[in-house]
């Protein structure tokens with residue numbers, strides 16, 4: 001355990017800080033906002049590309065994948081510096097954090113070059129097609145059908161909630177390739193370009209406002225997908241799904257830490273009651289970072305401990321939600337004004353695009369629902385961390 | 392920061408766990424409570440194991456590993472008071488092998504004849520009835536006195552393993568030689584860390600007992616641990632323990648390094664341990680059903696130890712108030 005870092009790690013931090021100093025987009029340059037998690041404005045593409053080229057996008061990766069083979073402690077201070085400055089490294093977070101990461105774990109060399117690298121370089125964006133109208137928490141019951149037809153798959157079915165799909169170039173899509181096998185054994189994963197015939201995307205608004213269109217329904221009608229777009233072995237998509245969910249939960253707890261950090265800085269407690277929950281928030285953030293640092297270290301060593309990530313996910317998302325609820329309720333009538341910036345705006349920060357306390361609170365349910373709900377996380381903790389019997 | 396035990400710390404934890412399992416098993420604790428068995432031999436074992444020498448704040452993490460395990464075991468010795476309350480105040484004025492405790496408030500010191508006279512009564516002193524020496528915090532400084540110089544009356548408390556006493560000072564004369572140069576604020580942070588780790592250990596024990604119980608108890612033809620309402624309570628206990636444990640060791644790290652975040656970290660550790668014990672107590676008793684209500688069930692030792700910790704040196708709410716003030720101060724300081 002350590003509180004401070006050796007000189008080499010601090011030198012790494014200083015080097016990254018110097019990079020940010022020299023390369024961070026100015027507020028005026030960053031005027032065009034991202035309209036969805038699949039849309040990366042030109043300036044943000046250049047920003048992501050500059051991080052990739054300099055090996056700062058994902059420092060733990062080798063240089064060909066946007067990194068510099070950084071150690072776990074170096075990766076940790078990298079995250080610290082981004083979070084401290086409220087800097088979003090990619091406006092297609094699921095593309096970089098989940099889809100490219102899954103391709104680097106499960107994809108072929110060709111898939112890494114053809115899809116992962118362009119996603120990391122912000123040349124294309126990607127969305128995650130897991131959920132369906134009939135398959136939410138019970139992801140393994142998904143029914144989108146992909147029939148293997150030799151050199152291609154024929155895909156028919158529907159996804160929903162697919163964040164940013166209408167602006168994305170490719171979907172990492174979980175499909176059923178063997179309808180006769182037990183439900184976890186007949187799933188495969190396909191990369192489906194969104195511009196091909198038979199793919200229809202219909203974005204729809206979230207409850208925060210009619211202009212907030214990130215959700216999509218995606219329909220597949222006789223879509224031909226080249227056999228080379230199969231990620232991982234046929235019918236072993238559940239393993240890929242678990243890997244992807246691990247990446248997703250890592251991405252999510254890091255996001256929750258940033259959210260908690262932002263509330264801590266944006267809110268000034270005045271009354272004794274406010275101080276009481278504010279202190280809980282300070283403790284939650286510190287504990288999340290401590291527990292998260294250990295999870296990052298395990299991941300850097302290649303130890304797959306997906307169930308343990310459920311602790312971070314449920315704890316972080318519920319802590320952020322609680323803090324945002326309190327901050328909103330403490331804002332009084334000022335908090336009514338919509339879409340007033342009742343909380344500060346930061347041009348490099350993703351969540352603060354619409355910075356009202358109401359919007360921040362309302363969006364916090366993404367944290368407790370997406371990527372496996374809090375209830376599902378608790379069941380995972382009980383059964384796979386604590387070893388309680390399954391029903 | 393990196394919150395992971397290194398290889399040496401893992402080895403130490405393993406050594407400590409094995410020693411505690413052997414030397415301080417649940418049967419011994421039960422015998423201390425129900426048969427009046429004297430825990431003094433166990434105290435000597437801790438000395439032989441070298442655990443009573445962990446008084447250098449630089450060893451705070453190693454000490455914490457011992458404290459957590461002793462919290463799990465509901466340690467019946469004066470280890471907690473000696474190592475985390477007395478030693479940090481006495482700074483070398485103790486005797487090897489001796490036990491000690493701290494009197495943090497309630498005693499006055501008056502200058503007289505080139506020395507001081509201590510006067511007053513302090514209630515609720517941890518191990519006040521059996522500590523060999525007492526470190527007393529007064530406005531004139533910290534003094535170390537022998538148990539023979541004070542009057543003690545043990546107070547009956549709900550935790551049947553815990554010793555708490557009222558300590559009276561009646562014209563107790565001390566000199567410069569009895570005066571310690573210790574920083575009482577730092578000592579208090581160590582004491583908070585000690586209680587926090589004890590509580591975390593006790594909460595882990597309560598959770599372990601609950602997990603065993605819900606795996607084996609059947610109702611409606613199934614182990615009750617397969618019912619989701621039960622599972623989710625257990626999961627919440629685990630998350631609360633992980634959170635409190637992380638903050639307790641974070642406090643230990645700041646103490647070991649004498650880091651400026653020490654005071655905040657110690658308050659967070661105590662507050663988080665307090666929040667954790669509230670949830671763990673509630674869920675543990677609930678999930679045991681009526682079995683949790685019995686004297687015979689060892690669960691009582693763990694949850695009483697955890698609850699007793701909450702009632703000493705300030706509870707969670709008090710520490711949260713401090714955390715908010717310290718954080719506000721800090722953010723003012725960093726934003727100028």
Ligand SMILES: Cc1cc2nc3c(=O)[nH]c(=O)nc-3n(C[C@H](O)[C@H](O)[C@H](O)COP(=O)(O)OP(=O)(O)OC[C@H]3O[C@@H](n4cnc5c(N)ncnc54)[C@H](O)[C@@H]3O)c2cc1C
Nearest residue numbers: 128129130131136137161162163366369370371372373375
């Ligand atoms: C902001 C946001 C973004 C999203 N982005 C994407 C995306 O990009 N791609 C994608 O594929 N999906 C995405 N999702 C979908 C998300 O993965 C699902 O919403 C989630 O898996 C839950 O499924 P559901 O909404 O169908 O809820 P349901 O499964 O219907 O659950 C409803 C309620 O029932 C509870 N419940 C269900 N089953 C159980 C059980 N076994 N035990 C106890 N309680 C249970 C749940 O916890 C929840 O409270 C997104 C969701 C949100 C909110």
